[in-house]
Amino acid sequence: MSKAAKSLFDPNLFLAKVSEGTTILNFEKNAVVFSQGDAADSVFYIQKGKIKVLVVSEQGKEAVVGIMEPGQFFGEGCLNGHPLRISTTTAMEECVVTSITKAAMLAALKSEPQFSELFMAYLLSRNSRIEEDLIDQLFNSSEKRLARLLLLLANFGKDGAPQPITTQVSQETLAEMIGTTRSRVSFFMNKFRKLGFITYNGKIEVHSSLLNAVLYDKPEIKSDE
The missing domain is CATH 2.60.120.10 (Jelly Rolls)
Known part of the structure; x- marks a missing residue:
């Protein structure tokens, strides 16, 4: 079709x-x-x-x-x-x-x-x-898994322009989805914000720099635990 x-x-x-x-x-x-x-x-x-x-x-x-x-x-x-x-x-x-x-x-x-x-x-x-998701869990670090999840929630890679994550998704939920602890998610989220990968303004907004960091395996995001 x-x-x-x-x-x-x-x-x-x-x-x-x-x-x-x-x-x-x-x-x-x-x-x-x-x-x-x-x-x-x-x-x-x-x-x-x-x-x-x-x-x-x-x-x-x-x-x-x-x-x-x-x-x-x-x-x-x-x-x-x-x-x-x-x-x-x-x-x-x-x-x-x-x-x-x-x-x-x-x-x-x-x-x-x-x-x-x-x-x-x-x-x-x-x-x-x-x-x-299975490959992600088997081979990627929890930091990379979080980055990929944020990109998916912001619709990167789908039709249309990326959108802010308007739905309130708690750090506990993010932790459950990638198989880690809430404290680890909090640490990574603060790191992503300092690197300019995401911003907080009442909602999470994901920037294309996070996509580039994941795609090109940049050292800012660790590949192993």
């Missing part, structure tokens, strides 16, 4: 026409969309806001494994035979989400090729991100 064709297809308008099996849901900040262990019987599409995905181990330890943005799906595991949710999702800010039952989602994928292609592109992108 060409970029022009993609721009003509609006998933929000398409889902609004699917009257049976879809529901528009509004969530306040910190509201739980679904919890780990709940029945998995629907897929969700984000219209507005950001959703945090976290998992809890048998020992009760929590870890943030992703932040989902507008235009992304979550809860798609039900299409792959998962009877229960394997994660908990919460709203990081006010969110508008379309809930699509499993049956309605399968029917939409069969009836609308453009929607099917959109969903496939999302799955491929998500799979690539998971592979990149």
